[in-house]
Amino acid sequence: MPGGCSKKLALRLDAAQYAAYEGTPPTRPQWTAARAALAAISVVLVASVAALAMFSVWLVTRDFPSFFPIVAGVPLLLVAWALRPRLWSPEDVWHELHRDDAPVLFALLDRVAAAAGTRLPDRIALDAEFNASAGAHGWLRRRTLTIGLPLFGVLSPQQRVALLGHEFGHFVNGDPSRGLLTEPAVRTPLILADLVRPSDSFVSDNLLSQLAERALWPFQVLLEKLFVALAIGVMAVASRDHQRAEYCADALAVRLAGSAATAALMTDLTTGEQLRGAIAAAERGTQANAETARRNHPGAARWREAVNAWRASVDVEAAAEKSIAESSLWREHPPAGLRARIVRSWPHTDPSVVLSDADSARIDAELHRFYARAGRDVVWSAA
Structure with a gap:
């Protein structure tokens, strides 16, 4: 499908999905x-x-x-x-967090899980991405919650609840595009493409083998492109259900963290690249002083200062609206600007789980050494 046509179709599908949930929060993904x-x-x-x-x-x-x-x-x-x-396998994690490492954070996770009506994940992981994710892996469907420290570190206390509430929403609602009944359809075309992909060069020393490789090469390329096209089509179908699951998770975030914090989180997600850039710039200043970077790292405090300064310099709401045009048939998430707008269209909701400034600061203290490590990773990845 030509890029312009796929873009127009994605915009229409996003608009239709938005209209289905505007004003009325969804409950959970339906068949x-x-x-x-x-x-x-x-x-x-x-x-x-x-x-x-x-x-x-x-x-x-x-x-x-x-x-x-x-x-x-x-x-x-x-x-x-x-x-x-084969089901999605659990990936190696940047750091696996245990209750003894961060008791205040785990107490918050306990509260969020109880309010969401689900259990605590089997594994709490940290990484250096401006993101967070939740998923179930393997035949036993072991749950992993991954918290991206750059994102978590710059959020207000109630935005942190919204982020965790959204991720717990995936455990409550499930992910239709990665369930036991749908994963083979999503993964098999990619496996077939790998199986038929021709080698980059004809490596055989035998003349007959080389001739055979050359004769088969165009058929292998054709089959590979066919399977890749099939995989793209399946992903486009699956992404629609995944986007519905995102809206359902947003609805749970609103119920737990409140409307204002959830809308603010979605607005921040529309400018994720710029916020990550502000974090990288602040961290470069920290890393310039070796003694500070090694022994007296400011943790997430300097990140928040840099991000707040960047927010004050731009029209964040306009950036959120602009992001709505970033529709794609293959994106698993609806445009963050649409998510911010739809949260504001739902009835105003006060939070049922409140994180105090004091407890949020205690969580930062528990994660301090991990913030320092994540800061170095952010600088390296931005270089």
């Missing part, structure tokens, strides 16, 4: 035609891979150790193994 189609595709794919595996085993063992059945069966078995159902 849609897209989600049902993904689930059906996943079932067919899993059944096909299972049938291929059984056929391969039958070929190999039917007249063992006959040469030709083994030559035919083993490659098919390897393909079936490559296409086996």
Whole structure:
């Protein structure tokens, strides 16, 4: 699909989704035609891979150790193994946080989980991204909450509750695009593209092998492009359901943190790159003094000063509105400007979980050494 057409379609879909939830917060993601189609595709794919595996085993063992059945069966078995159902695996984390490391933060997480009606995640992770995420991994669906310190560090206390409330919303509502019934449809086309991708060069020393590689190369390229196109199409379908899940998580954030804090968080997310740049600039000033950087790091306090100064220098609301035009068929999140606008369209809600300034400061003290490490990472990544 040409870029201009996909952009117009994305804008229309975003507008339609916004209209569906304007004024009335959603409860939780519902089954849609897209989600049902993904689930059906996943079932067919899993059944096909299972049938291929059984056929391969039958070929190999039917007249063992006959040469030709083994030559035919083993490659098919390897393909079936490559296409086996695999769930999103837990990634290595920058730092895994434990209750003894940050008791005040964990007390806040306990309160947010209780108010959201869910349990605490199995793992609390920190990283140096201007972001936060929540997900379930593996067959046991172990939950991980990842808190990006640059983002968390510059938020007001109640915005922190909104951020955590939003992420806990994914545990409450689930993510239709990454559920057990839909992951095979999302992942299999990419695996197939990797399987058929031709090598960058013809490396065989044998002339016949080189000729065979050259003869197969255009077919491999064609198949790879076909599977990549299929993967892009599936992602476009899945992203719509993921965006619905984001609005549902925003609704829970409003219920826990209140309307004002949640709208302010969404507004900040529209200028994430600029805020991260302000953090990097502040951190470069800290790193310029080796003694300060090593022994007396200011933590997130200097980040907040830099971010507040940047906010005061621009029209943040105008930037939020401008971000609405950044629609894409393949983005998992609705434009942050739309999210800020839709939160303001919902009935005003006072917070049910309040984080005091004193407790927020205690959390900063618990995370101080991690802020220092994250600051170095921000500077390195911005270099």
